[in-house]
Amino acid sequence: MPEGQFESLRLELLRRGVTALYVERTILELEEHYSDLESAALASGVGADEAARLALATLGNERAIAAAILAQPALLTFSTRYPRVAQYLTLPGLPLMFCIEHRPELTRWVAAVGLAVTLMGTVLATLNWLIVLPPH
Amino acid sequence: MAQTNPPFLTGVPELLVLRMLSGREMYGYEIVKAMRLVTGEAIGFGEGVIYPVLHALEEGGALKARRKSVNGRERVYYNVTTKGKRRLEHLSGEWKRVSTGVNSALNGNGANGDPEHA
Numbered sequence: 001m002p003e004g005q006f007e008s009l010r011l012e013l014l015r016r017g018v019t020a021l022y023v024e025r026t027i028l029e030l031e032e033h034y035s036d037l038e039s040a041a042l043a044s045g046v047g048a049d050e051a052a053r054l055a056l057a058t059l060g061n062e063r064a065i066a067a068a069i070l071a072q073p074a075l076l077t078f079s080t081r082y083p084r085v086a087q088y089l090t091l092p093g094l095p096l097m098f099c100i101e102h103r104p105e106l107t108r109w110v111a112a113v114g115l116a117v118t119l120m121g122t123v124l125a126t127l128n129w130l131i132v133l134p135p136h
Numbered sequence: 137m138a139q140t141n142p143p144f145l146t147g148v149p150e151l152l153v154l155r156m157l158s159g160r161e162m163y164g165y166e167i168v169k170a171m172r173l174v175t176g177e178a179i180g181f182g183e184g185v186i187y188p189v190l191h192a193l194e195e196g197g198a199l200k201a202r203r204k205s206v207n208g209r210e211r212v213y214y215n216v217t218t219k220g221k222r223r224l225e226h227l228s229g230e231w232k233r234v235s236t237g238v239n240s241a242l243n244g245n246g247a248n249g250d251p252e253h254a
Binding site: 022025026028029030032033035036037058059060061064065068069071072074075 | 163164165168181182183184185187188189191192195196201209210211212
C-alpha cells in the first residue's frame with residue numbers, strides 16, 4: 001500500500017471534529033481492509049496495479065467514507081456536537097488555562113512579588129521600630 | 137450534513153452488522169464478506185462505510201471491540217454485547233413489520249383491495 005494512503009482522510013476527519021481515537025482506528029482498519037482486498041485481487045490473478053485499483057474502488061471513495069463518519073454524531077468530539085455548550089464551559093476556564101500555560105513565568109512572578117513584599121515589610125518594620133522606640 | 141439513507145431505511149446497516157456478529161466475533165473485512173454472502177450481494181456499498189457503523193454501535197454500547205495481532209496483522213474484532221442483542225431483537229422486529237407491510241402492498245392489498253385504485 002502506498003505510504004500515507006489515507007493521510008488526507010485522517011486530516012479531514014480530525015479537522016471536522018471526529019474523535020482522535022476513532023480517526024486512528026478508522027485509518028488502521030481501512031489500511032487493513034485495503035490490504036485484504038488487494039491480497040484477494042492478487043490471488044485471483046490480476047496484476048499489482050489492477051489489484052490496487054480494485055481494492056480502492058471496493059473500499060469506496062474517501063469522500064463517501066468521510067461523509068458516513070461525519071453522519072454519526074457519536075463519533076464527533078463534544079465541542080463539535082455542542083459548540084455553544086463547549087463555548088460557555090470553556091470561557092470561565094480560560095484564566096485557569098492561562099495560568100497552567102504560563103506556569104513557569106507565573107511561579108517566578110509570584111516568587112518575585114513575595115520576596116519584594118517580604119523585603120519591604122522588613123524595611124518598614126525596622127523603620128517603625130527605630131522611630132517608635134523611645135530614646136534611652 | 138445530508139442523510140445518506142432515506143429515514144425509513146435507518147437501522148438497516150446496524151441490523152445487518154448485529155446479525156452478522158451475533159454468531160461469532162469478526163473484523164470489518166470478514167463482516168462485509170459475510171454480509172455479501174448472506175444477502176446474495178443484493179446490497180451494494182463502498183466497504184469502507186462499514187467502519188462508522190461499527191464505531192457508532194460500539195459507542196452506543198451494542199458492540200465491544202478488541203485488538204488482536206493475527207499473523208503480524210493488527211485486527212480489530214467486534215463482539216455483540218447484551219445491549220446489542222436487545223437492539224438486534226428490536227431492529228429485527230421493526231424490519232419484519234416494515235417488510236410485511238411492503239410485501240402486503242406489493243401483493244396487491246391496497247386500501248380498497250384494488251392496487252390500481254389504491
